[in-house]
Amino acid sequence: MANSAQAQKLVYLVTGGCGFLGEHVVRMLLQQEPRLRELRIFDLHLGPWLEELKTGPVQVTAIQGDVTQAHEVAAAMDGAHVVIHIAGLVDVFGRASPKTIHEVNVQGTQNVIEACVQTGTQFLVYTSSMEVVGPNIKGHPFYRGNEDTPYEAVHKHPYPCSKALAERLVLEANGRKVRGGLPLVTCALRPTGIYGEGHQIMRDFYHQGLRLGGRLFRAIPTSVEHGRVYVGNVAWMHVLVARELEQWAALMGGQVYFCYDKSPYKSYEDFNMEFLGPCGLRLVGARPLLPYWLLVLLATLNALLQWLLRPLLLYAPLLNPYTLAVANTTFTVSTNKAQRHFGYEPLFSWEDSRTRTIRWVQALESSAQ
Numbered sequence: 001m002a003n004s005a006q007a008q009k010l011v012y013l014v015t016g017g018c019g020f021l022g023e024h025v026v027r028m029l030l031q032q033e034p035r036l037r038e039l040r041i042f043d044l045h046l047g048p049w050l051e052e053l054k055t056g057p058v059q060v061t062a063i064q065g066d067v068t069q070a071h072e073v074a075a076a077m078d079g080a081h082v083v084i085h086i087a088g089l090v091d092v093f094g095r096a097s098p099k100t101i102h103e104v105n106v107q108g109t110q111n112v113i114e115a116c117v118q119t120g121t122q123f124l125v126y127t128s129s130m131e132v133v134g135p136n137i138k139g140h141p142f143y144r145g146n147e148d149t150p151y152e153a154v155h156k157h158p159y160p161c162s163k164a165l166a167e168r169l170v171l172e173a174n175g176r177k178v179r180g181g182l183p184l185v186t187c188a189l190r191p192t193g194i195y196g197e198g199h200q201i202m203r204d205f206y207h208q209g210l211r212l213g214g215r216l217f218r219a220i221p222t223s224v225e226h227g228r229v230y231v232g233n234v235a236w237m238h239v240l241v242a243r244e245l246e247q248w249a250a251l252m253g254g255q256v257y258f259c260y261d262k263s264p265y266k267s268y269e270d271f272n273m274e275f276l277g278p279c280g281l282r283l284v285g286a287r288p289l290l291p292y293w294l295l296v297l298l299a300t301l302n303a304l305l306q307w308l309l310r311p312l313l314l315y316a317p318l319l320n321p322y323t324l325a326v327a328n329t330t331f332t333v334s335t336n337k338a339q340r341h342f343g344y345e346p347l348f349s350w351e352d353s354r355t356r357t358i359r360w361v362q363a364l365e366s367s368a369q
């Protein structure tokens with residue numbers, strides 16, 4: 001616990017605090033950061049659940065705003081000690097234009113950095129992504145890699161390009177002088193595929209399985225492993241980094257950390273079945289039902305249809321050449337850097353993470369009836 005001198009004095013700002021990860025970070029901060037005086041939640045779309053948080057001992061301030069608007073970011077940040085910058089456009093399906101993805105993810109991040117400098121906010125935690133590293137467009141496997149594993153990071157897709165650029169901006173900003181003359185301390189967290197309560201893609205797979213009579217059809221070989229991490233542990237890592245950044249500025253400033261926990265290494269589909277299976281879905285096929293070349297053809301066809309239909313409607317299915325390549329390339333992380341640098345241990349065991357996620361999917365089922 002904090003002593004009384006440091007109790008309830010800090011102001012935190014969380015951008016993207018109403019998204020999937022953001023909501024978990026907001027709730028985790030309220031539970032685990034006793035020094036909080038005010039928590040500002042900045043998002044393009046504010047969630048109604050914020051209202052229930054406003055009755056607690058911490059002042060919760062909801063700010064509807066856009067990270068691409070520098071003046072809105074600077075106004076929200078004035079007087080904040082720490083900013084956790086989560087807001088981003090997570091789009092690998094072609095819903096948004098490359099320009100919009102760049103504006104939100106890169107220009108938005110630049111605006112956050114400039115606002116730190118302008119307002120004197122000294123600590124910046126950025127939610128990056130494993131996609132900053134890979135999988136690369138050549139489909140090279142990244143097997144049990146860590147932050148220092150050499151890997152040829154070559155991107156073409158707007159989302160990983162934008163996350164890589166934004167991460168670089170954040171790391172390069174470490175040490176810049178903020179208002180008042182103190183140095184900015186920044187670091188970046190790189191989650192692998194996040195899962196847990198609120199995960200939209202899990203929800204989509206669940207509903208697709210229901211539509212297909214309780215079945216999903218295997219598309220990816222079981223041998224392709226995909227790194228996954230529970231949202232509660234990713235949130236906990238953000239809270240810990242934000243808490244420890246001041247004390248360990250020399251060690252942590254300018255660093256990147258993969259987000260990890262004890263979730264098992266499995267293929268993307270087998271991993272999803274850990275939750276969807278107990279909710280009544282079955283994954284059909286011990287091996288992919290369609291040959292890989294046919295999946296590539298279907299993915300290419302989807303991309304072509306998306307392009308042709310764009311003037312009329314938005315066609316953005318889960319399968320496209322990029323998502324197929326990501327799902328079909330091994331990318332797993334094995335590291336203890338966060339433990340060494342700031343004492344991170346997962347807050348939720350694999351069993352807890354699994355149970356919580358299953359309960360959430362089961363609740364989807366009952367709410368759909």
Ligand SMILES: NC(=O)c1ccc[n+]([C@@H]2O[C@H](COP(=O)([O-])OP(=O)(O)OC[C@H]3O[C@@H](n4cnc5c(N)ncnc54)[C@H](O)[C@@H]3O)[C@@H](O)[C@H]2O)c1
Nearest residue numbers: 016018019020021043044066067086087088129191193194
């Ligand atoms: N979901 C994953 O598996 C995953 C993995 C690695 C990294 N990440 C990163 O984590 C972050 C959060 O991802 P998520 O899955 O919670 O996504 P999300 O879409 O659920 O949340 C993003 C939030 O940002 C907000 N936002 C978007 N544009 C904004 C803007 N212009 N101004 C202000 N707010 C804006 C959205 O309204 C939303 O609430 C992103 O930066 C993403 O790149 C996600």
Ligand SMILES: CC(C)CCC[C@@H](C)[C@H]1CC[C@H]2[C@@H]3[C@H](O)C=C4C[C@@H](O)CC[C@]4(C)[C@H]3CC[C@]12C
Nearest residue numbers: 090092129131192193219268318323324326327
């Ligand atoms: C072949 C298809 C049937 C399967 C399609 C699955 C596909 C939609 C999934 C597979 C892997 C997923 C990505 C991965 O978990 C990691 C990230 C990083 C994060 O920053 C953003 C989301 C993203 C790209 C996931 C998107 C959905 C993917 C591609």
